[in-house]
Amino acid sequence: MLAPDLTLASDYFALLHVPRTQAQDVAVLDAHFRELQGRVHPDKHAHATTADQRLAMQWATRVNEAYQALKHPLARARYLLGLLGHDVAVETNTAMPxxxxxxxxxxxxxxxxxxxxxxxxxxxxxxxxxxxxxxxxxxxxxxxxxxxxxxxxxxxxxxxxxxxxxxxxxxxxxxxxxxxxxx
CATH class of the missing domain: 1.20.1280.20 (HscB, C-terminal domain)
Known part of the structure; x- marks a missing residue:
């Protein structure tokens, strides 16, 4: 279904084949999302086994989550900072200048x-x-x-x-x- 090096646990950047950076080319991100979504969409696996249909649904959900997180700069920053080991701590750190x-x-x-x-x-x-x-x-x-x-x-x-x-x-x-x- 996907490249053998990708798993459902792959980070969103790897999943969508984009660099792990805050700066993103949104057109590239969109194109990779559409291509990937086309491969994992559950409708493409309607005649597969129940297990494969369930896996396709999991992949489609994961791809959608990745796209939603990376297409918006603020969500992307929160996600990327988390990957880099830095919690934005919105709930606990409310200090502002x-x-x-x-x-x-x-x-x-x-x-x-x-x-x-x-x-x-x-x-x-x-x-x-x-x-x-x-x-x-x-x-x-x-x-x-x-x-x-x-x-x-x-x-x-x-x-x-x-x-x-x-x-x-x-x-x-x-x-x-x-x-x-x-x-």
Whole structure:
């Protein structure tokens, strides 16, 4: 079904035949996923034995999990740092730099203020906040590549991952506010 050197326990990078790095060519990742998914999809094994069908289902699930983890930069960073022996410790390490927390509070207040407004003005304010947040997150995702792939500064990368998770939550809140404003 797959290369003999791959097992269900293979790491996601090996499974999808991509380098074990934070920087990824998403087009290559997508192509490898589609090719692999085509080989292991349970429908291709519908006439196989029950054991082979079950194995195909396990492989398809594993390939999907790998793809989901590697296609998103933040999920990829968490997974890669874990492989490298560095737990992001989201549940236990909530320490954040004071300037980051202040900036987050200001952004949240701006979101709340925009939601108080009405109509097109509120929508424009929320869209502007979202655009600013996206710019910042893209820059920090590029910084993650540098910290992990170039500098091997995994402790700083873990800190940045925690900050990005905070920002993803804020992004989701802004998206929800935009949905409400445009409904």
């Amino acid at each position: 004071p300037e980051f927390l202040m900036a987050q509070m200001e952004l949240r207040e701006a979101v709340e203020d925009a939601q108080v407004g009405a109509g097109d003005t509120a929508i424009r304010q929320l869209e502007t906040l979202l655009d600013q947040l996206h710019v910042r997150m893209r820059a920090e995702q590029a910084e993650l590549v540098r910290l992990i792939d170039t500098n091997h500064d995994y402790a700083a990368a873990c800190d940045l991952v925690r900050q990005l998770m905070f920002q993803e939550k804020l992004r989701d809140e802004i998206d929800a506010a935009l949905d409400r404003a445009t409904a």
